[in-house]
Amino acid sequence: MYKTDRKKTVVLLFAFILTAVFSITTVHARKSEAPRYTIQITLDDVVAIGTLDNTPTTRDFIAQLPLTVKLDDYSATEKITYLPNKLTTQGTPAGITPNIGDITYYAPWGNIAIFYQNFSYSHGLIKLGEITHGLEHFHYRGSRQATIELVDKN
Known part of the structure; x- marks a missing residue:
């Protein structure tokens, strides 16, 4: 026993x-x-979802949301829009090589860029996050009005 x-x-x-x-x-x-942020990008009647890292640059971006902007096609590679105010670049790398789906900030021009094609290393490009759902909605020619808004902080 x-x-x-x-x-x-x-x-x-x-x-x-x-x-x-x-x-x-x-x-x-x-x-x-680190907590991440979820954003929603509405293009006409379709929605894309993105997740953003918790960084000083991202927090500056989120502070400007919601935004209604014109997303322009740039070089058949990315959709870009200019922000009302530049974002901080404190503590960011010198640049990155973006991948398909990356949501980025191009500091020299002060614009957000959403890549729907791969691209080469770009000095001054800062990754904010990535599109997690609906990347196919960015394959259009020309410009479209979009609303970018914060959905959740998780």
Whole structure:
């Protein structure tokens, strides 16, 4: 009987330790993950969703939302719009190589650029986040009116 109780105690203690370690790791991971912002971009009657990183540049951008803007096609690669006020570039890298779906800020011109094609390294380009749903809506010619608004901070 003693051996059976001891085995049960060891198994329960082991399970308790594993649960405690998992809980601590999960709580630490949640605390270390910076919150992200969700934006909605409405183009006519379609909606695209984007997620933005929590950075000083992004927070400057969010402070200007909601915005109704004209999204112009630029070089059959990206959609751009100029902001009413420039964003901070403090602590940002010198530039990035954008990927399809990236939401960026081009500091030299003061514009937001949403890439629907890959592009080469660009000095002064700062990644804000990415389009997570509806990237196909950016494959149009010319210009379209768009409303960009903050949906959630998660």
